[in-house]
Amino acid sequence: MLTLCVLLLTMISCCCGAFPGPPKQQINDRPIIGILTQETEDDNLKPFGKTYIPSSYVKYLESAGCRVTPVKLNLTLPEYEKIFNSINGMMFIGGAVNLLTSDFAKAAAVFYKLALKAYVSGDYFPLWGTCLGFQLLTALVAGDDLLTNATVENKALPLKLTADAESSRMFRNFPPELMKSLSQEPLTGNFHHYGIATQTFEGNERLESFFSILSTNKAKEGVEFVSTIEGKKYPFYGVQWHPEVSRFQWHPDQEFPHSVNAVRVSYLTADFFVNEARRSSHHFSSAKEEDAALIYNYSPLYVGNISSYMQIYFF
Numbered sequence: 001m002l003t004l005c006v007l008l009l010t011m012i013s014c015c016c017g018a019f020p021g022p023p024k025q026q027i028n029d030r031p032i033i034g035i036l037t038q039e040t041e042d043d044n045l046k047p048f049g050k051t052y053i054p055s056s057y058v059k060y061l062e063s064a065g066c067r068v069t070p071v072k073l074n075l076t077l078p079e080y081e082k083i084f085n086s087i088n089g090m091m092f093i094g095g096a097v098n099l100l101t102s103d104f105a106k107a108a109a110v111f112y113k114l115a116l117k118a119y120v121s122g123d124y125f126p127l128w129g130t131c132l133g134f135q136l137l138t139a140l141v142a143g144d145d146l147l148t149n150a151t152v153e154n155k156a157l158p159l160k161l162t163a164d165a166e167s168s169r170m171f172r173n174f175p176p177e178l179m180k181s182l183s184q185e186p187l188t189g190n191f192h193h194y195g196i197a198t199q200t201f202e203g204n205e206r207l208e209s210f211f212s213i214l215s216t217n218k219a220k221e222g223v224e225f226v227s228t229i230e231g232k233k234y235p236f237y238g239v240q241w242h243p244e245v246s247r248f249q250w251h252p253d254q255e256f257p258h259s260v261n262a263v264r265v266s267y268l269t270a271d272f273f274v275n276e277a278r279r280s281s282h283h284f285s286s287a288k289e290e291d292a293a294l295i296y297n298y299s300p301l302y303v304g305n306i307s308s309y310m311q312i313y314f315f
């Protein structure tokens, strides 16, 4: 009798105790995330390769339990479609290229369109943009470059969290005390001259209907800019700040926040995005193809003495 009760109770708590999240799907515990390479613009770095990915972004994603594949620029649409169908999410890195005309922006637009189309047919493909990558997401959605001068150069800031942050997917698994720290302590590294003014964002119908604003910040010029966004419907996420620097960049002249809480924020954002990628079941057509595509085939170069990065992959 007692056993039956316990069994019954267990069953009840199993089927009714869990919160009604998204419908049960198959979880992919071997996700692979693409990082789009970017044209090398820094004169110090140009001699080493035409395109690059700082290793901090690679380590950031890998730290949460995924593998990374670098995605080259200037490929054909069929080549990009094949990659899209092989990987489980995509990251657009920071940097300094044009949001509309660069090879980086053109390749990103292909993945953006594929991810939009996939979602409509029930296929989950998350996108993440950091700094320039965040700005690029806004340009893709708005169909225009809406940047304004919004300088926060080499400064760590707390986030001014909006009411939407608490109910967001991105911050849902953050402990409440960490959310409090995030709004009070300088846990987010900022390295940008441009940004999207909150006023511009809210005044743009496409952006306003597509994304929720999760945080804002004030720039040197006094303008308030959008610093964290997530798609209301689509699994697209963007941060104007740099979560990866807190754990993987160490240049002494840079205000990379390395406090315990900054490191936690960095890890939890990576954990969040990799979990999003676990919802995608895309895969390479063979183990051989997968092996050949992974970043392990490349070696990063030490650049700590000529840049604020420690290591960079050049392609």
Ligand SMILES: *[C@@H]1O[C@H](CO)[C@@H](O)[C@H](O)[C@H]1NC(C)=O
Pocket (backbone or CB within 6 Å): 039, 050, 051, 073, 074, 103
């Ligand atoms: C991409 O193609 C354009 C046009 O041919 C060329 O100018 C550019 O250098 C190429 N970019 C890369 C990264 O190879």
Ligand SMILES: *[C@@H]1O[C@H](CO)[C@@H](O)[C@H](O)[C@H]1NC(C)=O
Pocket (backbone or CB within 6 Å): 147, 148, 149
């Ligand atoms: C930013 O400021 C500079 C110098 O003050 C100005 O030349 C430029 O047009 C501004 N850019 C934007 C996008 O507002």
Ligand SMILES: *[C@@H]1O[C@H](CO)[C@@H](O)[C@H](O)[C@H]1NC(C)=O
Pocket (backbone or CB within 6 Å): 302, 305, 306
């Ligand atoms: C930077 O370090 C690399 C690797 O140790 C070395 O080859 C290179 O000469 C150094 N460059 C400068 C400008 O110090």
